[in-house]
Amino acid sequence: MWRGDPMATRRMGAALLLALWFGLLVRGVAAQPPVARAVLFTSPLCTFCREIVDEQLPPLLQPFGEQVEILYVNVDTEAGYRLYLAALEAFQSPRGVPLVFIGTDYVMGINIPKQFPGLVERYLAQGGVDWPSIPGLEEYRATQTLTAPATPEVAAATPARTPLPPGSPAAPPTPLVRAVLFWLATCPHCHEVLEQVLPPLQAEYGQQLEIYLIELKTSADSALLYQIAEGYGLPPERVGVPFLVIGDQALIGSRQIADQLPGLIEHYLAQGGVDWPAGLTPPPQAVFFSLAEPGQSETPPATPTSPAGEAHATRPSGFGLAMAVMILMLAALLYSLIAFLLGKTFSLPPWADWLIPALIVTGAGVAGYLAYVEVNLVEAVCGPVGDCNAVQASPYARLFGVLPVGLFGLAGYLALLIAWSARRFLPRLRSLATLSFFAMALFGTLFSVYLTWLEISVIRAICLWCLSSAVIMTLLLLLSLPATRNAGSKDSL
Incomplete structure (x- = not known):
């Protein structure tokens, strides 16, 4: 039977127990699931915020359970507003609510239900993420909870809102x-x-x-x-x-x-x-x-009033030029349709056919510039006549409220260039390409007439760039007539 030092035996046993306890501790810590922590700024005055916080987010975050923690911050409280400003400064994010910060990312508004769950999943796969680096967050958390308010209450005014001091010389007797x-x-x-x-x-x-x-x-x-x-x-x-x-x-x-x-x-x-x-x-x-005051039925209710009595009946700058362009377009349309139906029109020398790609490239440049203005919402260079920016700011600058008209025009010019190239260099497609070019130029001119009418009658602002494109499209329609007349002949270009 082994006889050893009893003290050494006790020491060995204690070491084994300590090692076992430490291994269980490490295993327990490692078994803890990762957690993603986020801060969401909201406002009780914002019904859209409540829709996001109370209705859309909970079912999306439910699969994550306790692995996601959200600190809800009411920006209408003094402390919440200070933290909100600190977050905007730290992340250089745009201003608005609802706005959520997680890790090094932020998501705003309608994008929160679309993008936030994906961010949570990504950070959890990386082992979790602690609270975002927002100055003053730890102090704010010490006095707040992580529970989303079911029915937020309106809190005190934020520091940025400066009320009119009652009784001051500049203030009215009642709040305004x-x-x-x-x-x-x-x-x-x-x-x-x-x-x-x-x-x-x-x-x-x-x-x-x-x-x-x-x-x-x-x-x-x-x-x-x-x-x-x-x-x-x-x-x-x-x-x-x-x-x-x-x-x-x-x-x-x-x-x-x-x-x-x-x-x-x-x-x-x-x-x-x-x-x-x-x-x-x-x-x-x-x-x-x-x-409208009682008894003033001739004044429609709920309309803007101006002491200057400014009327919209005044003609916009460039009105005469726009009317002249529209009359010429209508005349060109009428002539082109008659010439197409009768099969008779003017003739052009062979070199004149190369005016078509030159005009197309010019029109594409105009449409491309307008597309740049519409997509990037920058101010256009308008020139001495008209107001291009008023036209570009109108809802008619986008088809169906989505597609910028400039992009649509650019695509049209590219299609015309393809049709002209096919007519010129692909004999098998000559007839089809010729008729396609005429149809597209006809549609483009009709569409230009519609846009010019909008500028004159509805938007009441004239865009020189748009008029330039309209003139180019009309010239392309006229130049396409000789080839269209000869579309069936083998020697036509």
Whole structure:
């Protein structure tokens, strides 16, 4: 029987027990599932935020269980707003709610349900992620919970909102809320706000509510809109009309204005009112929203009123030039249809056929520039006549509200170049390519007539670039007639 030192035996046993305990501890720690932690900024005044937080996110995050922790921050509290500003500065993110930060990423608005679950899954696969690096987050967490508020309550005003001090010389005897609305005459959603959203609010609050209206009619108006939006952290691609600014809040679209404006008015009135946003103090000739007075049935209700009595009946700059171009297009269309049906038209020397690709390249350059302006929302170089930026800012600058007209025109010019090349260099396709070219040029001219009519009658602004493209397309239609007449002949070009 083995006899050893009892003390050594006890030491060996203790070491084995310690090793076993340490191994179990390490295994237990390793068995802990990874956790992804995020911070979501929201506002009780934002119904869209509540839709995201209460309805859309929970079922998407349910599969992750306790592996995802979200700290919900109400930006309408003083502490929450300070943390919100710190997050914007730390991540250089645009301003707006709802806004969620996780790891080194952030997601805003409607993209949260689409992208946030994927980010959670990615960070969990990497072993989890701790709270994002936001200055002051640890201090804020010490006083908050991770539970999403089911029904958020309106908190105190944020520091950025400066109420009018009651009793001050500049303040009215009762709280007053002032807002600014950018709108466009050809925008249906703008008229929805003017005719359905604002009238009941103006009727309810009366003189306690003042709304300064800025109609986008010139390039200077559009530039002001983008400048103000930039001050609210909104990049050009997120700017649209109707665009309403009240206090430190910017609302975009008829739905957001209808949903959030009533609550913001109540909130600001409870805080003593709010003055005009910085940089938007109305000039003497400003237009304000007002309701028609009783007995003034000739004045339509809920329309902008101006002390200057500015009328829209005035002809836009470049009106005469646009009318001349439209008359010439209509005459060219009529002549082209008659010539096509009768099979008779003018003749051109062979070298004149090379004018077609030259015109196509020029038209593609014009369309490409307009596409650049429309896609990047930059100010166009307009020239001495007309207002290209007012045209590009109109809803008619995009087909079906999606496809920029410039891109559509660019694709049309490229198709014309392909058809001309096929007619010129592929004898087997000559007849088909000739008729295709004529059909596309005919459609392009008809579409140019429609766009020019919109500029003259609806948008009430003329775009020289658009007129240039219209003239080019009309010339292409006329130049296609000799080849179309000879489409069936073997020696035609």
